[in-house]
Amino acid sequence: MSTIVPFGPQHPVLPEPIQLCLELEDERVVSVIPVVGYVHRGLEKIAEKKDFIQDTYLIERICGICSFMHSMSYCMGIEELMSIPVPPRALYLRVIWAELHRIHSHLLALGLLADAFGFENLFMQYWKSRERIMDAMECTTGGRVMLSSCCIGGVRRDIDENQKKFVLDQLKEVEKEVTSLNRTMMEDYSVKQRTVGIGVLSKEAAYAQGAVGPTARGSGLVMDHRMSGYAAYRELAIEPVVETAGDCYARTMVRCREVMQSIDLIRRAFAQLPDSELKTPFKGNPSGEAVIRCEQPRGEVLYYFRGNGTDKLERLRVRTPTFANIPAMLTMVQNCQLPDVGVIIISVDPCVSCTER
Amino acid sequence: MTKATAKAPWVVHVNCNSCNGCDIEFLACLTPMYDAERFGVLHIGTPKHADIMVVTGSVNNRNARVLRNLYEQMPSPKVVVAMGVCPATGGIFADGYNVIGGAEKVVPVDVFVPGCPPRPEAMLDGILEGAKILAGKRQNSVTVKPVRRIKIVRPAAPAADPAAAAAAPAPVKEEAK
Ligand code: SF4
Numbered sequence: 001m002s003t004i005v006p007f008g009p010q011h012p013v014l015p016e017p018i019q020l021c022l023e024l025e026d027e028r029v030v031s032v033i034p035v036v037g038y039v040h041r042g043l044e045k046i047a048e049k050k051d052f053i054q055d056t057y058l059i060e061r062i063c064g065i066c067s068f069m070h071s072m073s074y075c076m077g078i079e080e081l082m083s084i085p086v087p088p089r090a091l092y093l094r095v096i097w098a099e100l101h102r103i104h105s106h107l108l109a110l111g112l113l114a115d116a117f118g119f120e121n122l123f124m125q126y127w128k129s130r131e132r133i134m135d136a137m138e139c140t141t142g143g144r145v146m147l148s149s150c151c152i153g154g155v156r157r158d159i160d161e162n163q164k165k166f167v168l169d170q171l172k173e174v175e176k177e178v179t180s181l182n183r184t185m186m187e188d189y190s191v192k193q194r195t196v197g198i199g200v201l202s203k204e205a206a207y208a209q210g211a212v213g214p215t216a217r218g219s220g221l222v223m224d225h226r227m228s229g230y231a232a233y234r235e236l237a238i239e240p241v242v243e244t245a246g247d248c249y250a251r252t253m254v255r256c257r258e259v260m261q262s263i264d265l266i267r268r269a270f271a272q273l274p275d276s277e278l279k280t281p282f283k284g285n286p287s288g289e290a291v292i293r294c295e296q297p298r299g300e301v302l303y304y305f306r307g308n309g310t311d312k313l314e315r316l317r318v319r320t321p322t323f324a325n326i327p328a329m330l331t332m333v334q335n336c337q338l339p340d341v342g343v344i345i346i347s348v349d350p351c352v353s354c355t356e357r
Numbered sequence: 358m359t360k361a362t363a364k365a366p367w368v369v370h371v372n373c374n375s376c377n378g379c380d381i382e383f384l385a386c387l388t389p390m391y392d393a394e395r396f397g398v399l400h401i402g403t404p405k406h407a408d409i410m411v412v413t414g415s416v417n418n419r420n421a422r423v424l425r426n427l428y429e430q431m432p433s434p435k436v437v438v439a440m441g442v443c444p445a446t447g448g449i450f451a452d453g454y455n456v457i458g459g460a461e462k463v464v465p466v467d468v469f470v471p472g473c474p475p476r477p478e479a480m481l482d483g484i485l486e487g488a489k490i491l492a493g494k495r496q497n498s499v500t501v502k503p504v505r506r507i508k509i510v511r512p513a514a515p516a517a518d519p520a521a522a523a524a525a526p527a528p529v530k531e532e533a534k
Binding site for chain 2: 010046061
């Protein structure tokens with residue numbers, strides 16, 4: 001006989017409201033039914049009501065954690081529709097902000113994971129390092145979460161020498177702190193007890209269920225859309241971080257190593273930063289269709305645009321990474337023990353407000 | 358007892374329809390850089406232990422019931438702090454087809470913290486302001502207005518002229534229990 005236990009929408013381990021109805025046999029989870037809609041805002045519909053320049057700031061608010069990358073993908077799409085060339089310096093600045101966002105998102109996820117298995121101290125430490133990245137973003141753009149520095153045709157702000165020095169100093173500190181924190185995450189006995197061998201997703205299952213981002217890379221799939229070289233990633237040569245075990249530990253490892261990779265990327269981007277205009281002026285309205293893919297901290301996002309020559313888009317569709325990861329997440333939760341559900345879910349790093357928009 | 362509660366308010370965080378921007382800033386308040394605990398603010402997971410409810414995000418047809426339910430579970434006296442412009446007016450999502458509007462449509466809000474998202478300092482200020490209101494509620498032993506049952510209806514289609522729009526009923530109909 002099985003029991004159905006609702007998990008959420010208000011649950012201490014979940015920062016966001018999503019409900020999972022867990023069908024239990026004693027403590028073992030037999031099946032999971034997700035119940036969504038608590039964060040649905042009808043954002044795609046609102047985007048059709050506002051004009052395409054206002055949409056840049058609306059799209060940023062799909063998700064506060066990867067806000068810059070959302071506005072970047074949106075701008076890339078409109079630029080493709082209207083064939084606007086982006087100046088090289090703007091491309092590099094976009095990479096710098098995007099990678100800052102990736103670091104902050106990964107540190108946030110690692111912290112929440114630590115909180116999910118009850119390691120409060122580690123959570124606080126990760127978030128303390130994360131504040132340095134927030135400071136770096138605030139120093140360069142003026143906003144901590146909503147940077148609003150990406151605009152169609154380029155970027156709105158430049159990074160000058162003083163700001164560059166500040167960002168690099170902060171990165172140095174973050175590197176030092178996170179290296180020692182990662183050691184705890186990777187080697188601590190009690191942490192390993194909670195993550196190794198829990199929530200295993202095989203490579204085949206990850207491929208078949210269309211997992212993306214660290215979830216896919218933790219299962220051994222070499223999939224990082226940055227390799228395709230959008231923005232300035234072409235000149236920066238990305239080596240994707242891949243682990244093969246497919247459990248919570250492997251996914252966490254991917255994030256730990258990607259933080260270091262992003263720090264390295266920002267340094268290289270600063271070293272190669274070319275001099276040019278910041279933005280290309282443009283005229284007219286978008287028309288036609290475009291599809292844009294972009295690698296976000298949680299995986300690959302897909303944007304579809306259709307413009308009809310007016311100042312309002314006819315259709316904007318966003319397929320966010322967490323949406324792609326939900327089938328994989330349900331597979332992982334099956335047959336695990338009830339106390340592990342929180343850890344498994346947080347190890348996928350779901351972002352519900354992206355998923356439901 | 359009175360003093361103790363006002364000096365150590367326990368906070369429950371309810372994410373309604375937020376974009377996460379406010380949530381991560383609220384969580385940042387609890388971490389060492391801003392450290393809400395130095396004011397005795399403790400973040401807890403269950404509404405039954407909480408004195409202050411922090412709401413982020415606007416309210417939609419689906420989560421209005423959840424918000425109301427969580428509010429009713431909190432012991433009285435209680436204070437609601439709305440973080441960001443979303444729970445104040447609906448914010449950037451106010452045009453959404455299923456968005457009812459701000460949190461005030463569903464629960465009585467005591468403190469509004471403006472910003473999109475507000476800075477963590479502003480959030481802390483809002484919580485402390487809420488704690489003061491909480492102390493007042495206790496000392497004057499003001500009981501909270503009897504809780505009313507709400508019925509959620511879809512927002513009326515926008516009226517053509519502004520005068521009619523002003524006269525149109527609010528999107529949330531309230532009925533006495
Ligand atoms: S106020 Fe702004 S940052 Fe906060 S939830 Fe609303 S849109 Fe997001």
